[in-house]
Amino acid sequence: MSGFEAHLAADVTTLCHCWRVTLRDGTVMGFTDHDRxxxxxxTSFEPESGLTASEARASLGLTSDVVDVSGALSAAQITEADIAAGRYDGASVETYLVNWQAVSERQLLRKAMIGRITRKDGQFTAELEGLQAELDQTAGRTLRRLCSAELGDARCRFVLGASHKGSGSLTQMKGDTAIVTGLGGHGDGWFTGGILTWTSGAAAGRCERVELHRRNGDQSELKLWRETAAPVAAGARFTVTAGCDKHFSTCRDKFSNARNFQGFPHLPGNDAAYGYATEAEEHDGRPLVL
Structure with missing residues (x-):
């Protein structure tokens, strides 16, 4: 019997949980529910986070089990801004059962990934999804009419020129809408669906999806898909790329890039699949969707 097994079999134990979190950027952090x-x-496992775990369960089969881990946002390493910015999304978490009097006596209980994180009243709760959750991810391509590439990436192959980019400075943030200057040369909707990247200020390096772009006199309004996580003050600089709604007609008419379209625009819909020929219709083999 090993030393850890003997400790578990004893009448009195000195056990605690430790969590090692590895972010997607390679940063490693450690937390424990022990008081030291x-x-x-x-890895150093810090007690200040006050992390606590819910009941854990393990099921046979491919169902992904979920364990909740809760803690306070007062920890120096865990901030509300980082959580809202998605820094912890997809991070891997190793859970250990440790004899805190002799840390060499420990057992790796499970490996998981951080799924949904909720925040309320200075607390956060992170769902730890089992490794089976990776089986739910889409592998390969799916048959759909809309393009699956991002404008300007290796699959799209479109070269973003000066007319497809913009830059400016923030005048004011109104909730999830940025009032900006510097985009006066572009018409309404040109940047709808594009990517805004902050280049200065507290949010420097953060990217946001633009839901809507509209002109408003000498200024422009960029509605972001969610409120920016890091505080952005007036004067912050940004760059933004033209948007693409992933439709074949947009790829063809706005970017002249139809040959690289990464979708299936001529895929018949349900109406065509369940339809039938009639004398009033013309069936000459032309595409059903343009």
Whole structure:
């Protein structure tokens, strides 16, 4: 019997949980529900986070089990801005059962990924999804009419020129809408669906999807798909790329890039699939969808 097994079999144990979180950018953080800092495997596990775990369960089969981990946003390493910015989304989490009197006596309980995170009243709750959750991710391409590429990426192959980019500065944030200057040379909707990247200020480096672009006199309004996580003050600089609604007609008419369209625009819909020939219709083999 190993030392850890003997400890578990004893009448009195000194056990705690430790979580090692590895973010997608490679940053590694450690947390524990013990009241002192613990160190092992090259990681320091901090107690200040006040993390607590819900009941865990393991099921046979391919169903992904979910465990909730809750904690306070007062920890120096966990901030509301980072959570809202999606920094923890998709991070991997290792959960250990540890004898805090002898950290060499420990057992890896599970590996999981952070799924949905909710925030309320200075607290956060993160769902830890089992590795089976990766099986729910789309692999390969799917047959759909809309393009699956991002404008300007390797699959799209469109070269973004000066007319397809813009830059300016923020005048004011109204909720999820940025009032900006510098885009006066572009008409309404040109940047709808594009990507805005902050280049200065507290949100520098953060990217936002533009839901709607409209002109308003000398200024422009950019409605972002959600309120920016980091505070953005007036004067912050940004760049923004032209938007694409993923339709074949837009790819053809706005960007002249129809040959690289990464969708299936001529795929018949349900009406065509269940339709039937009539004398009044012309069936000459032409595409059903233009």
């Amino acid at each position: 800092k613990l160190e092992f495997a090259g």
